[in-house]
Amino acid sequence: MYILPLYWRRRISLLSSLLLLLYGVSFSLAVSREFPLEYDGNGNLVSDGTFYYDFDGWNRLRRVRLGDASGEGGAFYAYDGSGRRILKVVFHEDGTNTTTLYPFKDYVRVINSSGTYDTKYVYDNQDTLLARQDPDGSKYYYHPNHLGSTDIVTDESGEVVEEYEYLPYGAELAGGNERYT
Template structure:
């Protein structure tokens, strides 16, 4: 991997997990993992750090620092640092490095106003796209987006333009005259390795917010770059609920804090799980008023996303599908889903086969469609037949729906 600082050499294991890094300045890092994808060791320039975990994949020790968790899998202590959580598993308070913080959230569950070291900032979010983004804050900053964050204008009118890499990480800032004022360098998991300039802007690794607590806010959860792990359990029932992007941070991103985009298997899991979770409630609550066909859009779209999962070089379809399934879908026209299906139909090759294999690796009662088996509302809905998959007809059972998905080549 080559950038303006030189060449970074990378090695991987057979599961595409990063095992070794040599940076342009000759610094080295190496990693080993257990069978569940938890990091067992990190060796930095010859100095090792070992990690231990409990049966729930919760990290209990890292280099001698002890970690504790509540019953919901939220991290409550890391050495002398402490964390508090609400009933919806959102971080509400922290003490990190002796600095106290508190966090408030809006009705959409997004972080509205963190208070760190006595200073409070309130954010206004744009919810119209597939990914919620900060538009402005109470400090007077305004943000402009394209495919990534383009610029920040502060309260005085001064502008900063973001220079980014392939992951969307901020590598530099330029002023209105085009001069580079700040530079950023990261290790592979996002910890800052080099920094020049004095800008107080917070959007750094993968283009997401890292505040003065040192944690990165990824909407559903907070990420700790030092450990390469989230500090709370993934709300989705994936196999690995803490490790960041399956040990492949050079190629994958996780802006939702839910699944690593560009990874078909993870997006398949998200699609099906979200479809089942939201589809069941929606069908049961709304079917009498709007008709069963619209009620099963969530499930049908989940199957489409799981079977289609866009090509690895594209994150547009998975992002749109995940956003739709997770709540916005029900406000959209049926044509949105049809368009999603049409786009997906052109990508049902190796990626769909990958998604099929991910699904088939789970015993059905415990797997991604397992909830549907024991949920009469979902079983009835699928039984009335969304025609999102060839071979799935009116009257199809949940098992037949799973089979139709698995038979796609």
């Protein structure tokens, strides 16, 4: 899959649309679709043709809706006085939702139709993630490299469960099997 920029607005340096080109096995063009992009006065992406994004006065993402500003579904976000995200609610197509609470930096609570799940995190005084305890009680330990990026994650028995490799300047090359936010 290739995504190529179509137009570039030079004055404000923002893409005005994306062109999605999908090629088949024989390298012939299978699908071509353009996605118009819209921005607010602060440069925040407010529409990508699929989702509508609503930002607050501090340019923090407040709401994501399907389609346009009146669309349903998506997600809602709330922040504390320090600008730290404290709430995320995702509205699913089946009418259920998943609520994620971030009351403290080292604690996350997820509430959905299956129940309530608490995850705890341990950081050092440099804000480097050192350990995580999942809702089922499993513990994982993060082993950072000299730059503070995680190279290896081990479980309680010391077995490696995730490995990461990085490109110069920190881009992730490979690794991990889960994403956490």
